[in-house]
Amino acid sequence: MPRVRETSRYQQQRLEATRAAATVFAEKGFHGASTGDIASALGIKQGSLYYYFKSKDEALLEVCLLGLRDYAARMDVIAASDQPFEAKLLATISSHLFSYRERNEALKVYNNERLYLSDEHRKNLKKQGTAYRQSLEGIFENGVKDGVLRRDIDCHFAALTVIGMCNAWGELIVRDHELDIFSLVQKCTALVLNGVRSQADS
Amino acid sequence: MPRVRETSRYQQQRLEATRAAATVFAEKGFHGASTGDIASALGIKQGSLYYYFKSKDEALLEVCLLGLRDYAARMDVIAASDQPFEAKLLATISSHLFSYRERNEALKVYNNERLYLSDEHRKNLKKQGTAYRQSLEGIFENGVKDGVLRRDIDCHFAALTVIGMCNAWGELIVRDHELDIFSLVQKCTALVLNGVRSQADS
Amino acid sequence: MPRVRETSRYQQQRLEATRAAATVFAEKGFHGASTGDIASALGIKQGSLYYYFKSKDEALLEVCLLGLRDYAARMDVIAASDQPFEAKLLATISSHLFSYRERNEALKVYNNERLYLSDEHRKNLKKQGTAYRQSLEGIFENGVKDGVLRRDIDCHFAALTVIGMCNAWGELIVRDHELDIFSLVQKCTALVLNGVRSQADS
Amino acid sequence: MPRVRETSRYQQQRLEATRAAATVFAEKGFHGASTGDIASALGIKQGSLYYYFKSKDEALLEVCLLGLRDYAARMDVIAASDQPFEAKLLATISSHLFSYRERNEALKVYNNERLYLSDEHRKNLKKQGTAYRQSLEGIFENGVKDGVLRRDIDCHFAALTVIGMCNAWGELIVRDHELDIFSLVQKCTALVLNGVRSQADS
DNA sequence: AATGAATGAGAGTTCATTCAT
DNA sequence: TATGAATGAACTCTCATTCAT
Numbered sequence: 001m002p003r004v005r006e007t008s009r010y011q012q013q014r015l016e017a018t019r020a021a022a023t024v025f026a027e028k029g030f031h032g033a034s035t036g037d038i039a040s041a042l043g044i045k046q047g048s049l050y051y052y053f054k055s056k057d058e059a060l061l062e063v064c065l066l067g068l069r070d071y072a073a074r075m076d077v078i079a080a081s082d083q084p085f086e087a088k089l090l091a092t093i094s095s096h097l098f099s100y101r102e103r104n105e106a107l108k109v110y111n112n113e114r115l116y117l118s119d120e121h122r123k124n125l126k127k128q129g130t131a132y133r134q135s136l137e138g139i140f141e142n143g144v145k146d147g148v149l150r151r152d153i154d155c156h157f158a159a160l161t162v163i164g165m166c167n168a169w170g171e172l173i174v175r176d177h178e179l180d181i182f183s184l185v186q187k188c189t190a191l192v193l194n195g196v197r198s199q200a201d202s
Numbered sequence: 203m204p205r206v207r208e209t210s211r212y213q214q215q216r217l218e219a220t221r222a223a224a225t226v227f228a229e230k231g232f233h234g235a236s237t238g239d240i241a242s243a244l245g246i247k248q249g250s251l252y253y254y255f256k257s258k259d260e261a262l263l264e265v266c267l268l269g270l271r272d273y274a275a276r277m278d279v280i281a282a283s284d285q286p287f288e289a290k291l292l293a294t295i296s297s298h299l300f301s302y303r304e305r306n307e308a309l310k311v312y313n314n315e316r317l318y319l320s321d322e323h324r325k326n327l328k329k330q331g332t333a334y335r336q337s338l339e340g341i342f343e344n345g346v347k348d349g350v351l352r353r354d355i356d357c358h359f360a361a362l363t364v365i366g367m368c369n370a371w372g373e374l375i376v377r378d379h380e381l382d383i384f385s386l387v388q389k390c391t392a393l394v395l396n397g398v399r400s401q402a403d404s
Numbered sequence: 405m406p407r408v409r410e411t412s413r414y415q416q417q418r419l420e421a422t423r424a425a426a427t428v429f430a431e432k433g434f435h436g437a438s439t440g441d442i443a444s445a446l447g448i449k450q451g452s453l454y455y456y457f458k459s460k461d462e463a464l465l466e467v468c469l470l471g472l473r474d475y476a477a478r479m480d481v482i483a484a485s486d487q488p489f490e491a492k493l494l495a496t497i498s499s500h501l502f503s504y505r506e507r508n509e510a511l512k513v514y515n516n517e518r519l520y521l522s523d524e525h526r527k528n529l530k531k532q533g534t535a536y537r538q539s540l541e542g543i544f545e546n547g548v549k550d551g552v553l554r555r556d557i558d559c560h561f562a563a564l565t566v567i568g569m570c571n572a573w574g575e576l577i578v579r580d581h582e583l584d585i586f587s588l589v590q591k592c593t594a595l596v597l598n599g600v601r602s603q604a605d606s
Numbered sequence: 607m608p609r610v611r612e613t614s615r616y617q618q619q620r621l622e623a624t625r626a627a628a629t630v631f632a633e634k635g636f637h638g639a640s641t642g643d644i645a646s647a648l649g650i651k652q653g654s655l656y657y658y659f660k661s662k663d664e665a666l667l668e669v670c671l672l673g674l675r676d677y678a679a680r681m682d683v684i685a686a687s688d689q690p691f692e693a694k695l696l697a698t699i700s701s702h703l704f705s706y707r708e709r710n711e712a713l714k715v716y717n718n719e720r721l722y723l724s725d726e727h728r729k730n731l732k733k734q735g736t737a738y739r740q741s742l743e744g745i746f747e748n749g750v751k752d753g754v755l756r757r758d759i760d761c762h763f764a765a766l767t768v769i770g771m772c773n774a775w776g777e778l779i780v781r782d783h784e785l786d787i788f789s790l791v792q793k794c795t796a797l798v799l800n801g802v803r804s805q806a807d808s
Numbered sequence: 809a810a811t812g813a814a815t816g817a818g819a820g821t822t823c824a825t826t827c828a829t
Numbered sequence: 830t831a832t833g834a835a836t837g838a839a840c841t842c843t844c845a846t847t848c849a850t
Contacts, residue, residue, distance in 0.1 A: 004830085010830095013830095028233075029232075029233055030233075031232075032232075032233040034822080034823060034824080035824060036822095044830095044832090045831070045832055045833080046823090046825095047831080047832060047833075048830075050826080051831065055825080056823095056825090112314065143398070147400065148400065149398050149399060150396075150398060153398050157389050158393070160371075161370070161393060163370075164366065164369075164370020164373075165363055168362075168365075168367065168369060168370055169363075169366065172362070187356055190397075191360070191363060192393070194352075194397040194399060195393065195394055195395045195396040195397035196355050196360055196394060197288075197395045197396060198349065198350060198352045199401075209812085211812090212812085212813090215813095236839080236840060236841085237840075237841065238839095238840080246813095246814075247814075247815055247816070248815095248841090248842095249814085249815065249817085249843080249844090250814050250815065252841090252842065252843080253814070256842095257841080257842075258840095258841065258842090408809085414809095417809095433635060433636075434635075435636075435637030435638040436722060438844060438845080440845095448809095448811090450811090451812075451813090451846085452809075452810045454846070454847080455809065455810065459845075459846080460844095460845065460846090490803075520635070520638060547802070552803065553802050553803060554800075554803065554804045554805070557802050558793055561790075561793050562797070562802055565774070565794070567774075568770065568771055568773075568777075569767060569770055569771050571770075572766075572767070572770025572771065572773060572774055573767075573770065576766070591763050592767070595767060595801065596797070596801055596802055597801045597802060597803045598800075598801040598803060599796075599799045599800040599801035600746070600755050600764055601692075601754065601755060601756065601800060602753060602754065602755055602757070616833080640818085640819065640820085641819080642818095642819085642820095650834095650836090651836055651837070652820090652837090653821080653823090654835050654836065654837095656820090656821070656822080657833090661820080661821080662819095662820065810850100811849100811850085812848100812849095813848090814846105814847085815845100815846085816844100816845100816846095817845095818842105818844090819842080819844095820840105820843100821840085821841085822838105822839085823839085824837100825835105825837095825838105826836080827833100827834090828834095829832085829833090
């Protein structure tokens with residue numbers, strides 16, 4: 001079998017399979033989903049799945065990678081730009097929330113199921129996740145340095161909170177296809193920036 | 203002669219079993235955890251678990267109920283009190299985050315695994331979850347009415363976001379036993395109230 | 405524990421337990437019935453059953469013995485009497501069919517479940533069953549000898565057939581409590597004696 | 607490209623599996639037999655059995671259907687023919703008894719274990735069983751109408767008795783592979799027709 | 809005389825995985 | 830490129846049985 005697996009046709013099919021796996025894992029969870037479920041979603045037979053993935057575990061890895069694709073990279077671009085803090089924050093939230101739409105359910109799977117990966121696979125992923133958080137943390141730190149943000153802000157805490165908030169909304173985005181993400185991004189950014197209290201009060 | 207399964211000894215043991223199940227489900231997920239895992243955590247044999255639960259599904263239900271115990275009730279008390287908005291918000295976040303400590307990992311399990319409950323069991327739970335969100339939403343609405351909160355706040359959005367944030371932090375609380383929750387509560391409340399931007403800027 | 409098990413009170417209770425077991429075995433079969441089912445039918449707890457039976461197997465043995473009680477003995481009496489063949493046949497069928505009413509479902513259990521007894525227990529029972537058939541066979545042989553029965557009758561076959569017929573009706577008797585056994589006995593006897601063909605024809 | 611489970615190879619193997627199940631159920635009863643027993647009899651591993659049957663219950667259903675295959679249909683043919691009563695009776699008994707040989711032990715299983723089928727499966731079977739009895743009853747009724755049978759015959763009773771007798775003999779046929787069924791059929795028919803009493807006597 | 813509690817063996821069932829075709 | 834067939838391990842659940850109380 002001469003390098004069939006490098007064919008672009010093969011890669012195309014494999015991506016389809018990964019997407020199907022993402023959908024199934026997102027709905028039933030990694031352990032709750034069977035290889036048969038994924039095969040069904042693809043319209044092939046159970047055994048045939050192994051033409052695309054060496055194991056169920058590898059399928060999960062592929063889904064996670066798909067979920068993260070461009071994720072950290074975009075974050076770096078945002079962090080490196082010389083926009084003001086507000087714009088960077090909005091870009092971050094926007095990038096994060098839109099991922100949930102574009103990437104099918106892969107990002108949700110990454111969030112919820114990645115800890116079921118084999119140790120080896122998980123290590124590789126971890127780097128990217130950490131990089132993302134650190135980029136965001138850096139943005140906050142710069143915001144403080146520039147005097148745009150309050151001085152007593154805990155940047156680590158703030159970064160984690162933004163990510164957590166985005167992931168919480170991500171769950172709802174995946175579930176509700178009608179949700180207007182543009183307006184959601186606005187609201188999230190505004191909340192993080194200004195809080196809910198009326199300015200007069202403070 | 204008290205009926206068997208109402209013995210306080212029995213109920214006591216059953217609670218222990220529920221706690222063990224919470225720990226195991228939190229770590230491995232419902233489908234990833236086996237009844238053997240739960241039994242091991244309890245120090246009994248696998249089959250003996252069925253003396254306390256009719257099925258694995260019932261165990262999950264009990265864990266979810268434990269996670270929600272007093273949850274909505276406390277929320278009602280907070281909502282009904284005549285404290286100012288800030289105090290209510292802090293009380294809510296505090297109640298939510300401390301639940302993650304007190305209740306073992308049950309609340310985390312409720313958040314992540316409840317959708318694997320049998321349909322019937324899930325229906326019963328749903329009410330309590332909805333009630334919680336509505337209480338919180340009411341608090342925000344009153345805040346707006348009283349002029350404490352900005353007029354353009356979307357209360358539904360705000361309530362969901364606060365819950366989402368708390369749950370995101372809850373994950374970390376469960377994972378890191380050293381985390382100082384008091385300070386976490388302060389930071390969360392401050393962020394939601396004031397946002398991160400320095401006042402001068404706005 | 406000084407010979408409590410010989411108390412007549414104990415024996416009384418044990419008989420009750422055996423009857424309950426008969427009912428349950430008759431309905432669900434030996435393997436389909438659980439010791440819990442029997443205990444429930446008796447109104448006691450599962451473990452308590454072992455006060456009356458050393459094992460489930462012993463319970464089955466007791467039920468079979470109950471089903472056979474007086475069974476072979478009555479057959480001997482009938483065979484030894486000097487009534488004419490017709491009377492003996494009617495007595496046999498009558499004794500057999502009424503057993504299904506009187507003995508609760510024990511005789512049905514004996515017929516259907518005895519082969520699940522442990523080897524040792526089964527051997528003991530076998531004697532009684534064989535004796536019954538041989539007695540009946542003897543009655544037929546005498547009938548032939550006396551010229552009451554046709555000469556070309558195969559007595560072994562005839563005996564087995566009568567027993568089979570009675571057991572087949574026994575199933576229905578157990579199931580249908582309204583069945584009029586008197587008239588059933590008449591019909592069965594008549595059929596065996598005269599067949600169904602109108603006399604003119606032969 | 608024929609659908610998978612309709613392959614003749616698959617159907618062939620499934621029939622083999624059903625036969626194996628019949629043998630095992632006949633010997634140990636439905637509850638007493640394990641799926642492992644059936645698999646062993648087939649020469650495959652226990653789990654592999656589920657490639658052919660969705661559940662043990664379905665296996666029982668298949669066995670029952672096999673036991674009844676052509677059963678009612680043959681009865682209809684016999685009833686519809688214009689042979690004299692005697693010939694119809696002989697054909698019926700012959701058909702019934704030979705089924706016990708041909709169909710492996712499936713008919714015995716149908717008789718003894720069908721009540722352990724799930725409710726739904728049992729309903730479907732019931733029709734066929736009832737049809738058989740009614741056909742036979744009709745034969746008797748015609749016999750009476752034609753004057754071949756005695757006028758006071760209870761046709762319902764007679765039909766049930768013949769079926770019961772055949773089933774009783776069926777048990778022995780299954781157990782004893784040497785039994786001469788031709789002669790058995792003769793004896794059964796003669797007994798039902800003429801009874802055992804010598805003609806002079808009546 | 810009976811029970812609460814536990815056990816361990818075994819059942820039915822599912823499923824990831826393999827492999828010849 | 831995909832499938833039919835099979836496997837073996839794991840899992841949930843049931844149950845006969847034991848025993849201290």
